[in-house]
Amino acid sequence: MVANVIAPDRRINSLLAGALAAYGLCIRGWVVPDGESPLAKAGLCLAAGEPAHAVCLVGHGGGGFWPIFAAWHRLNSGVREPLDSWSKSVITPIARAVGGEAVFPSDKPWRPFQQWGMAAEGLKASPLGMLIHPVYGLWHGYRGAILFSALDVSGWPEDVARLRQITTHPCDSCATKPCLTRCPVDAFKPDGLAVTACRDHLNTVAGQQGCMTSGCLAREACPVGQTYRYSAAQIRFYMTAFA
Ligand code: B12
Ligand code: SF4
Ligand code: SF4
Known part of the structure; x- marks a missing residue:
């Protein structure tokens, strides 16, 4: 697990990280757009129409969650869209417990998960369309996001700048592709x-x-x-x- 998680509110970050880890999931970074950013407009709306001010991306690097999901699937074999259903059953209550609202990559209108992934971790798209991660390569994904209407975001810009400087992009130096x-x-x-x-x-x-x-x-x-x-x-x- 790479330590590149930005936590606008460190108490919420550790609560979420602990709750998600029990399911093999992790925080894939935070997005706290300023009012001018296109990301402030893209997909940042809560169910009640209120604007969201922070996004916590939830996902996985590698397949650590798979045995936990597979055990659930064996008990719930008739469920349609099982991975999406499992993700909702796990992430929705965790989001509620910290005062957030869960949204999911499979729900329409589609939220810009890849744009959020690029902003949160400084990732870039590979030539295949998937985002590439310097550690996980192409073996990672997103299972949900938690939107917050208000959160203490002090300290955010400095953290983001530092993160973007240290991120490397494997495709840039991959000569043979x-x-x-x-x-x-x-x-x-x-x-x-x-x-x-x-x-x-x-x-x-x-x-x-x-x-x-x-x-x-x-x-x-x-x-x-x-x-x-x-x-x-x-x-x-x-x-x-x-x-
Ligand atoms: C629709 C969709 C598809 C469509 C693509 C249609 C198209 N040509 O755009 C189809 C069904 C083909 C598809 C396929 C796959 N997808 Co898809 N898909 C989505 C979905 C639900 C919506 C994309 C979208 O339009 N978003 C709305 C816009 C506003 O958001 P955005 O962030 O700006 O979207 C970007 C993407 O659309 C991207 N893009 C454009 N073309 C393609 C093509 C591919 C293959 C990918 C991965 C991305 C991509 O560019 C946009 C601009 O940045 C997203 C989840 C989500 N909500 O984003 C997953 C998502 C992009 N898919 C994902 C994946 C992994 C795949 C697959 C590899 C299958 C899989 N689950 O393993 C396959 C590729 C098939 C293969 N041969 O291997 C992941 C990518 C994770 C990552 N590491 O980046 C996402 C984020 C889902 C997730 N839960 O993590 N997908
Ligand atoms: S290599 Fe990938 S994109 Fe090409 S046919 Fe096989 S699954 Fe589809
Ligand atoms: S360009 Fe190289 S590093 Fe990037 S996805 Fe392709 S093979 Fe991997």
Whole structure:
């Protein structure tokens, strides 16, 4: 776990970190936009229409939460969208307990989770569209966010500046970019993922024996954060959900 969490309110930060750790989840950083930032307008609205002043991003680096989710799933096998349902059942009460409101990446209108991830940890997008993390590589994600209407944000700008200075971007120094040469249907285009080409391939015999079994070959090709690679069961779950 890298220590790059910014805590506008350190008491709330430690309460949240402890509660999330019990489920294999962690704080993936805070976003406290100033009034001028585009982030202040993007997705920062509470259910009652009030503006939110701070976002705590919740997610995972690696697949530590997977055994906890899998045990829950065995007991709740009929639930639709099981990972999203589990995330809601875990994060919603934790958010309420600290006076926040939980929002989720799967709920429409989509909140800008990747923009929040870039602001919170200083991450950048990889050529695949996913954000790359200097430690976890492509093996990380977001399970929710907790919005706060008011929070003591004193000390925030200095902390953010320090964080952004120390963040390195693996893709900047990756000369060969193997992620871009492994996809059998060349689905990664400058304007985004060619979703239909990818899905069509996944439904062929080659796709079933390739990406559906081993995971997205492009993601697998990235050398960064390999020790955080998800388990075979977690990879299969995501591939099945996507295909
Ligand atoms: C819609 C969506 C998709 C669509 C993409 C459609 C498209 N071309 O835009 C589809 C279904 C194809 C998709 C696929 C995947 N997705 Co997706 N997706 C989303 C979702 C729900 C909304 C994106 C969005 O429009 N947001 C609204 C805008 C306003 O927010 P934003 O932050 O500015 O959005 C950025 C993204 O849209 C990004 N983007 C654009 N094109 C693509 C393409 C890909 C593949 C990705 C990952 C991002 C991306 O650029 C935007 C500008 O910064 C987000 C969750 C969320 N709420 O953001 C997850 C999300 C972006 N997806 C994610 C992931 C991991 C995937 C998959 C790899 C599957 C998986 N779960 O493992 C696959 C890729 C398939 C493959 N072959 O491997 C993660 C990314 C995590 C990270 N490390 O960055 C997110 C954040 C979900 C999460 N819970 O963590 N996804
Ligand atoms: S293979 Fe290189 S360019 Fe591709 S995601 Fe990994 S570090 Fe970035
Ligand atoms: S899952 Fe396979 S076909 Fe789809 S983008 Fe990844 S490598 Fe390409």
